[in-house]
Amino acid sequence: MKSVRFQTDFRLALPVFIAWIALAVLLLLSPSGPVLGQPLLISLVAVLLLSGLYVIRLIPSLGMCFIAVGSLFFAYAVLSPNHIERQPWDHVPEAEIPWWSLWAEELRQRFLDASSGLPSFGGELIAGLAIGNTSRVSEHLSEAMKTVSLTHITAVSGANCVIVTASVMALAAICGAGRKTRLVIAFVALVAFVILVTPQPSVLRAAVMASIVIFSWLGGRPGTGIPLLASATMLMLLWNPWWAIDFGFILSVVATAGLLLFSQPLTASLSRWLPLWLATLVAVPLAAQLMCQPFIILLAPQLPTYGILANVLAAPAAPMATILGLIACVLVAVFPLLATLVLWCAWLPAEWIGQTAQFVAALPQSHIPWFEGVIGSISAGLLSLLTLVVLLSTNKNVQVATGTVLVISVVVWLSLSVISTVRFTNSLPPNWEIAACDVGQGDGLVLRSEGQIMVIDVGRKPAPMRECLEKLSITHIDVLVLTHYDKDHVGGLDSVIGKVERAIVGLPENTEDQSLLSQLSQSGASVERGLQDLEGTLGLASWKVLWPDGQHPVMEVGNPGSVTLLVAFPHYRALFLGDLGKESQLELMRDIDMPHVDVVKVAHHGSADQSSTFYSQLKPSIGLFSVGQDNEYDHPRQETLTLLTEMGALIPRTDEDGLILISPETSGLSVWTER
Numbered sequence: 001m002k003s004v005r006f007q008t009d010f011r012l013a014l015p016v017f018i019a020w021i022a023l024a025v026l027l028l029l030s031p032s033g034p035v036l037g038q039p040l041l042i043s044l045v046a047v048l049l050l051s052g053l054y055v056i057r058l059i060p061s062l063g064m065c066f067i068a069v070g071s072l073f074f075a076y077a078v079l080s081p082n083h084i085e086r087q088p089w090d091h092v093p094e095a096e097i098p099w100w101s102l103w104a105e106e107l108r109q110r111f112l113d114a115s116s117g118l119p120s121f122g123g124e125l126i127a128g129l130a131i132g133n134t135s136r137v138s139e140h141l142s143e144a145m146k147t148v149s150l151t152h153i154t155a156v157s158g159a160n161c162v163i164v165t166a167s168v169m170a171l172a173a174i175c176g177a178g179r180k181t182r183l184v185i186a187f188v189a190l191v192a193f194v195i196l197v198t199p200q201p202s203v204l205r206a207a208v209m210a211s212i213v214i215f216s217w218l219g220g221r222p223g224t225g226i227p228l229l230a231s232a233t234m235l236m237l238l239w240n241p242w243w244a245i246d247f248g249f250i251l252s253v254v255a256t257a258g259l260l261l262f263s264q265p266l267t268a269s270l271s272r273w274l275p276l277w278l279a280t281l282v283a284v285p286l287a288a289q290l291m292c293q294p295f296i297i298l299l300a301p302q303l304p305t306y307g308i309l310a311n312v313l314a315a316p317a318a319p320m321a322t323i324l325g326l327i328a329c330v331l332v333a334v335f336p337l338l339a340t341l342v343l344w345c346a347w348l349p350a351e352w353i354g355q356t357a358q359f360v361a362a363l364p365q366s367h368i369p370w371f372e373g374v375i376g377s378i379s380a381g382l383l384s385l386l387t388l389v390v391l392l393s394t395n396k397n398v399q400v401a402t403g404t405v406l407v408i409s410v411v412v413w414l415s416l417s418v419i420s421t422v423r424f425t426n427s428l429p430p431n432w433e434i435a436a437c438d439v440g441q442g443d444g445l446v447l448r449s450e451g452q453i454m455v456i457d458v459g460r461k462p463a464p465m466r467e468c469l470e471k472l473s474i475t476h477i478d479v480l481v482l483t484h485y486d487k488d489h490v491g492g493l494d495s496v497i498g499k500v501e502r503a504i505v506g507l508p509e510n511t512e513d514q515s516l517l518s519q520l521s522q523s524g525a526s527v528e529r530g531l532q533d534l535e536g537t538l539g540l541a542s543w544k545v546l547w548p549d550g551q552h553p554v555m556e557v558g559n560p561g562s563v564t565l566l567v568a569f570p571h572y573r574a575l576f577l578g579d580l581g582k583e584s585q586l587e588l589m590r591d592i593d594m595p596h597v598d599v600v601k602v603a604h605h606g607s608a609d610q611s612s613t614f615y616s617q618l619k620p621s622i623g624l625f626s627v628g629q630d631n632e633y634d635h636p637r638q639e640t641l642t643l644l645t646e647m648g649a650l651i652p653r654t655d656e657d658g659l660i661l662i663s664p665e666t667s668g669l670s671v672w673t674e675r
Contacts, residue, residue: 013230014061019068023076023237024244045074068234076241104196108133111329114336115343121354122347128154129318129350130325132197140494140519141354143462144361146300149289149307152255153318153353155248161206163323164193165214187214196329201236201243202252208232209256225260229253247299251292258291259284262388269391278312285311290388294381300463301372303380310360317349317356324349369417383409424471429672432661433541433569434599434624437468438654438674441628441635442488445576445601446472447567449539454479455500456565456576456601458492466495468659475499479538480520481530482506483562483578485513493519500525504534504545509557530563532591543567547580547588559604560584566597571664575618577603585614594618598669599662601626602644606636606653612643620644622669624660625653 048070056063108131115126124141127133134142134154145151168189172182194207209232233253236243243249266283267276274282285308293303304310324346331339360366370376386406393399437444439459446468447454455477459465469475480500482490485508493516503525508514517527528534532549535542547564548556555561562578575597580588581604588594589611600620603610605627623644627635636653644651650671652660658674 012227015064015068016230016234018065019072020244022069023072023241026076027242027245041073041077045070045077072237072241075238079241101195107196107333110332114332114339118343118347120351122351125154125350125354126325126346129321130329139491143494144357147304147361147366148310148357149304150310150314150357153314155202160322161190161210165190165210183214187211201246201249205232205236205252208235229256229260250295254291254295255288258287262287265392281312281315282308290384293384294377297370297376297380301370301376302367303370304367305365306360306363310356313356314353317352321346321349429661429663432663434574434662435472436624436626436654436660437465438658439464441631443626444468447538449541452478452539454538455496456481457483457489458495460488460491462492462495465492479504481563481565484558485509490516497523503527504530504563506530506561506563507556541567541569546592549591552587555584555587572598572669574599576601579604581609582611585611589614589617599624606640608637608639610640615643619647620649622671623649623651625651627653627655629655
């Protein structure tokens with residue numbers, strides 16, 4: 001096998017990469033405005049540009065670096081005063097649809113209406129595969145696709161742009177159009193496609209690259225992949241510098257670079273052991289995965305165990321579903337019946353993708369925990385580098401040495417993971433009865449008595465709750481309580497589907513809430529409304545619903561209608577308040593002579609909406625705070641913390657302590673924390 005050679009020109013790519021890093025550092029230092037001050041930054045831009053024009057004759061690469069950095073800094077200086085930093089909780093007024101995209105809005109809606117009757121996973125995915133609309137993808141399917149690294153399939157990007165331009169050019173060629181005419185038609189179709197799917201960063205990156213290719217072909221000078229990618233990246237960062245720190249944009253560029261650089265060399269390397277078709281199927285997702293993984297670790301510190309397998313299985317179906325979906329989208333405006341027929345044809349490969357994601361995600365150990373933060377990103381990058389060297393190097397000594405280091409690293413890491421898991425499991429108090437899971441900004445609590453399990457709420461996402469249940473070795477849930485239907489209490493429902501025997505739930509407000517209950521029923525759980533005086537047992541403990549009472553219509557849903565549970569263990573009592581607010585707390589006091597409790601799950605993550613009279617009546621020894629780190633609501637509020645501490649209560653909180661376990665001891669209650 002000959003040495004690996006990259007047939008591309010890095011003279012433009014390297015300066016853009018360096019300029020991107022400089023811009024990202026500047027944005028991270030001061031995302032709200034130029035960190036150097038406007039006049040100083042403009043002066044720096046001028047120096048960089050003038051220096052670049054001079055140096056480019058002597059040292060071309062260095063001069064291009066100066067020019068690239070100066071250009072991006074100039075865009076940042078010009079656009080920064082007009083940039084509005086929006087937070088997730090900010091209300092953004094709905095923008096008026098511009099006249100030039102009205103046709104696209106109507107076509108998208110017709111396509112969504114036509115595909116609304118398609119069942120199962122295929123029905124959820126078809127709109128995403130064709131036009132990038134993922135609004136129908138359920139939390140359950142979305143989580144499965146994330147676990148097995150298949151989310152890119154529903155993200156419109158380069159593959160979709162290639163399909164559109166290639167199809168249009170082929171059709172124009174069949175009609176006898178000349179080369180330049182075909183290219184112009186392809187460009188117009190590309191612009192229409194971007195408007196149709198809405199101009200997201202990954203779509204724009206792919207479209208800009210495709211446009212550069214089209215114009216270079218028009219001029220008779222086709223370019224190579226990496227310089228085209230660098231040109232597209234540079235143009236987009238000039239248009240919007242804040243994409244330099246946007247994960248979607250970063251992953252799009254990095255994945256494309258991985259495909260351009262490594263897909264062919266990896267195919268050649270893997271073909272020594274695999275058939276060429278299979279080597280190609282494995283090499284494409286492997287190249288993208290190895291390049292993207294260091295950045296993905298920053299979002300989710302885990303490695304997808306079966307990611308390559310899932311991509312190999314789903315890869316043949318994705319283009320089929322995309323092409324047929326796009327054809328149906330075009331036909332739906334003029335031949336709706338024919339469009340419906342084509343949609344059903346597209347549904348088959350889309351259903352295959354969904355079933356693949358679901359099946360592979362359900363395999364044991366579908367993801368491997370990894371180090372968090374910068375250390376995790378760097379270590380994942382080194383792992384990717386070692387893998388590439390082992391697969392691509394032609395020097396046997398280098399291969400053996402690198403392979404040895406890779407194997408030793410993996411063995412050491414697995415050993416440390418096993419040791420850490422065993423140590424953690426052994427550190428858990430064997431007699432714990434209440435667990436507050438660290439599910440971020442949300443609630444996820446577990447109660448245990450004589451081997452029977454009750455879960456109260458499941459957090460915002462399935463993964464944290466699932467991980468907590470695995471840590472506690474819980475596979476069956478006798479009673480599930482859903483206090484109300486806010487996402488931070490029911491969003492992680494998939495983590496318990498199929499494990500629940502009985503569910504006590506709040507009053508559903510809409511069809512989305514009702515669908516969650518249907519999902520529970522279909523999984524085998526008996527579902528009943530949680531109203532005042534409903535009671536039962538859990539091992540040696542007894543429980544009773546205190547609220548809502550059904551007599552206050554405005555306090556039956558949402559936070560005011562949170563199902564409130566009093567649990568009496570053999571030696572103490574605990575109260576779980578959901579998100580009950582001050583007004584509901586006072587109404588509850590009027591209805592019931594509130595008893596003293598030893599443990600209270602503080603309402604609404606410790607918000608300021610609390611009644612001091614209510615907590616004074618409870619006189620808790622422990623106030624549990626289920627809350628996420630650095631949450632945007634500033635929970636728990638200082639006044640609530642002060643209220644509990646002035647009563648002499650312990651205040652363990654999941655944002656600082658991680659998993660919290662409460663156990664009965666001869667001298668009282670013991671609190672164990674993960675951190």
